[in-house]
Amino acid sequence: MIETSKEPVLIFLFGATGDLARRKLYSALYRLYKRDQEFAVIGLARRAHTDETYRDLINDSLPSEVGQRQHFLERFYYRRLDITRPENFATLKSFSDELNERYQLKGNRIFYLSLAPAYFAEAAKNLKKSGLSTTSGWKRLVIEKPFGHDLKSSKELNESLLHAFSEEEIFRIDHYLGKEMVQNIEVLRFANPIFEAIWNRRYISNVQITLSETLGVGDRANYYDQTGALLDMVQNHIMQLLTLIAMEPPTQLETDDLRYEKVKVLKAIRPMNIHNIAEEIVRGQYTRGISPKREKMRAYLNEDNVRSDSDTETFVASRFQIDNYRWQGVPFYVRTGKRMAEKATQIVIQFRKLPKNPYFHNVNHVGPNLLVIYISPDEGLSLKLNVKANGEAGSNTVPISLKFRNNELAMENMQDAYERLIADCIKGDSTNFTRWDEVLYSWGIIDSIVDSCKKRHVPIDYYEAGSMGPSTADELLEKHGHHWWPIMHME
């Protein structure tokens, strides 16, 4: 049983009618409620709702098997609010004091900004101006991604937030850091001395990080068409996974020890420039295609609210190089995209070949050792080895996999990413949230890509919806003597 702090809290949920709230946040709050977390929620957005119709909306967002809904729903209240109107914030003050008394919430407050990023700074400013962020308990600001749209805007955003909240009170959420197997990377690496010995350029040939999605842009084109895969997925989730794989062992597992090590990796990633960009990155966009379920899928350009001449990338593949002792010369290949053949998040660590292959007569090819970290939908690990083929001559080998799989029952009872991160926020534990300097250095790398792509006019390569991306993404690895490992499965 996972321990959550029982500190009660009043949650101000901005963007209460939005996609993220409906798809993830209400079910995460339900699970926290089931673990006896005490809270009340004021849902905030512009459209008209009464408390009752808001509770209906939440009810509809919960999975069908959820029981005991009524008591859970009763702690949700709705107030109409436009972020751009400070007077709307002022009217919340007496209501929040009333809820604080009614539910004995000790003045503790979380302001969760599940909003378009353009509103983050204004929301923080109005929270301060209205006095809502002054409270007798603790206060925390949870801020969704993306944190700015480039280095300059992220610095401006951070400065505005700091007028109302301190760095310790700002929880920049990256839901990948709440995933079970992402949190397991640190344990796998630092609790197993056998890996520490070989986790470096002498034994590792390359690292491959894949975040593939089958979904298209859906109804989020207003956001996505301005953003693209590089900013939506690489700047945050992929950079975080890469730093967890590449960081040095921290001396302790305290919040800042881990984050310092992650920042060191980000500082060592080689920025892109106009001379190398065309070699290091592939930008793709999906055309129409057929889904694995044989359904027709539209091209990105035909999706609702996408500009008809949009050159937004829905796929990115790139090679990153880390200029430090441990990783010099080891490529970190990453790829992510919408409308790909399969939904999967996995990391493959490919070890170097034998220095000399004594099994060259072997009928089977002696493949490299692979450590695969399955993040989703499968959760587990596998280590690919070569062993003697049963009953055959000793020189004949077969590949086998040693596997660990999170068992399904355990997975059902496990916290999901949002639940775990909201619980951490209530506890005041920011280990799995992004510190400001992580954001800063990550934007530095992304800016170098965006600027170089513009100057070199890196084109969009088209891929059929339902495929694994454009063929140029394969060529990106082939020219370095590597290839993408297909998505692997645990069974």
Ligand SMILES: NC(=O)C1=CN([C@@H]2O[C@H](COP(=O)(O)OP(=O)(O)OC[C@H]3O[C@@H](n4cnc5c(N)ncnc54)[C@H](OP(=O)(O)O)[C@@H]3O)[C@@H](O)[C@H]2O)C=CC1
């Ligand atoms: N959806 C997802 O899968 C993910 C989203 N995120 C991030 O979460 C955040 C929210 O995304 P998402 O839920 O998809 O966005 P949506 O567009 O679905 O929702 C936006 C919410 O903001 C409200 N809103 C819009 N304008 C105002 C305003 N002026 N004043 C007050 N409220 C306003 C909307 O309600 P109303 O129109 O009624 O005002 C709605 O509730 C974004 O930062 C996004 O990047 C992060 C990871 C995944």
Ligand SMILES: O=C1O[C@H](COP(=O)(O)O)[C@@H](O)[C@H](O)[C@H]1O
């Ligand atoms: O942050 C985001 O993540 C989701 C993918 O998350 P996952 O947990 O389902 O892998 C992505 O669809 C969305 O575009 C992006 O904003």
